[in-house]
Amino acid sequence: MGAPPTTNTGHPRRWTILAVLIVSLVVVVLDNTVLNVALRVISDPHHGLGASQSDLEWAINSYTLVFAGLLFTWGVLGDRFGRRKILLLGMVLFGLSSLASAYAQSPGQLIIARSLMGIGGAAILPATLSIISNVFDPRERARAIGIWAGSVGLGVAIGPVLGGVLLEHFWWGSVFLINVPILVFGIIAVTMLVPESRNPQPGRIDVAGVLLSIVGLVLLVYGIINGGDHGFQHPQAWGTLLGAAAVLVAFVLVERRLTFPSLDVKLFSNPRFSGAVASVGLVFFAGMGTLFFIAFYLQLVRGYSPLETGVLMTPFAAAQLVFAPRSAALVRRYGPKAVGAGGMALVTVSLIGFVGVGQTTAIWLVGVLFFLEGAGMALVMPPATESIMSTLPREKAGVGSAVGNTIRQVGGALGVAILGSILSAVYRGRMDGHLAGLPAGVRETARESVSGTYAVAGQLGPQGRSLISAGNDAFIAAMHWAAAGSVLVGLLGIVVVLGWVPRRAATVHAPEPDAAESLAEEQLELAEA
Structure with missing residues (x-):
């Protein structure tokens, strides 16, 4: 007698496997959030590496460049050769390059080590999501992806606070060493618990x-x-x-x-797929570009320590932890269009709020804006990710995961680059009238960025106070222009979701009895192995 239509085709240990995969994901998120609070210390010539503004940007961008460039490739290789193998390889690479980053002796060495971390991170991220798609029944997948996305909030919450604590008690390289014990635990757990999966018919x-x-x-x-x-x-x-x-x-x-293409480009003619991909790119463009300059606002203009900055950014993470796991239930009730548009609207409202943030804005209000932004992104990301993954069969899960994560990285990089260029251009224009009396050797440093202005002001003694005041005013004005640019992107995101994303979620049918029984038997064999 065949299995009933309601048979759950998920792996018997799927929820334990999800917990293990979350550990792998948190390491990648943790590293990037920790680096944000460490930038100022790394730029210090006495306690750090004396990195310039350009060095700091490349410490971030070298990772992003390699990470985004290889996400799709690692997804394809995982589908073909085995997702667990690729995940383990990525974790080993990430751990070794974390050690290299911690003990870098120059900005150049740090940039190279960070690029190697990008190779490992690019292998980890799509593998975790594609394994989730394979071990969960399609009817549970949206909930699992919501929890997976919510774990991003866990990394965002832990990273800045833990990084701040380490920076107050240890040298700057300690922020990279925290990856190592987590990765050792993760590698052991993945080896023991996560089943291997791949595309059974990969073709050439x-x-x-x-x-x-x-x-x-x-x-x-x-x-x-x-x-x-x-x-x-x-x-x-x-x-x-x-x-x-x-x-x-x-x-x-x-x-x-x-x-047998690596990516069936005809998928982009499907509104569910293309609308989800576009919404991911736009929300990360708007959101990540803002978070980049807010870190400088909190540490320089407002004078908070790295630890205090990390604590102040926790509302963003808390909102992700609260709303991302609940997004699947909201989509079932209201549909992906309503939930996605509502999330985009929350992100846009928070960005409008940042346009009004000044030097004396109540810090609780900044925390509220962080919470709104985190809640909005938590409502956009899981439904969009589920739409991307549900468009593809399970055997192509690695490709689907890689497409979504690549768009996210490209969108975030565009946000930091374009909004950052707006910030720099306005800042330089505002500072030109305040630098005439400075020596030629330091004038360009003070004009380059607010951190450069603070460094020069520190060398001028009491005379540097007026320069710091001018730098703060210029940075606030530049931040407002950059935030206004992100608002426009957020509004575009609302239009895209309303125009392209379907009103109702895809209907998930139970598998045919024979297919369900066969898949369950295969998974039990994997579990026993």
């Missing part, structure tokens, strides 16, 4: 597609970063972006002609 490997995706994504992210550093009017920036566009167009043309 799409070498051309993989190579074109790496080249195109690396050029795209590099062009974005370069434009943010030097302005998009420079040939190196727009030329690289044009080259990226040409390579990615070639990738699309190649994929359309293949029998």
Whole structure:
């Protein structure tokens, strides 16, 4: 007698496996949030590496560049050779490069170590989500993805606070060493508990597609970063972006002609898929660009320590922990269009609030804005991720995960680069009239950024107070312009969700009895193995 239609095809240990995968994910999130509060210490020539503003940007961007460029490739390799193998490989690489980052002796060494961390992180992130899609029944998948997304909030909450504590008691490199014990535990747990899964019929490997995706994504992210550093009017920036566009167009043309493409580009004609992908990119553009400059606002303009800054950013993480696991239930009740548009609206409202933040704004109000932004992103991300993953069959879960995470990284990089270039341009323009009396050797340093202004002011003694006041005023004005730009992106995101995302969630049907029984038997065999 066949299994009833309501048979759950999920792995018997699926919830334990989810907990293990969350540990793997938290390490990646933790590292990036910790680095945000450590930037000022790393720039200190006595207690850090004496990193310049450009060095600090590349310490962040070298990771982003490699991470975004390889996400899609690791997803394809995981589907073909085994997701658990790729996850373990990524965790080992991430741990070794964390050690290298902690003991870097120069900004250049830190940048190289961070790029190696990007290789490991790019293997970890899509593997965790694709394994979730394979060990959970489609009817439980949305809830599992909501919990997975909520764990991002856990990393965001723990990272700044833990980083602040470490920076107050140890040297700057300690913020990278916290990854190591977590990874050791994670590697043991993954080896013991997580089953292997792969595409049973992968076909021939799409070498051309993989190579074109790496080249195109690396050029795209590099062009974005370069434009943010030097302005998009420079040939190196727009030329690289044009080259990226040409390579990615070639990738699309190649994929359309293949029998076994790495990515079926026809998926983008599906509103559920394309609307979800666009909403992910837009919300991260608006959200990540804002969080980047708010860290400088809190530590420099408001004078909070790294630990205090971490505590002040916890409302963002708390909102993610509260709302992301509940997003699946909200989608079932109200539909992805309503939930996604509501989340985008909350993010946009928080960004409007940041336009009004000044030097004396009540700090509790800043905390409320963080909470609204975190809640909005928590309502956008899980439904969008579920829409992307549900469009693809289980055997292509790695590709689906990689597409969503690649768009997220590109959107975040664009946000930091474009909003950062707006911030820099306005800041430099506002500071020009206050630097005439400074020696030529330090004038450009003070003009470059608010952290540079503070460094120069510290060398001037009492005379530096007026320079700090001018720098604060210029930074607040620049922050308002950048926040206004993010508001426009948030409004565009609302339009995209309302126009493209379906009103109702996809209907999940129970598997056919024979198929359910066969899959359950396979998973039990994996569990016993």
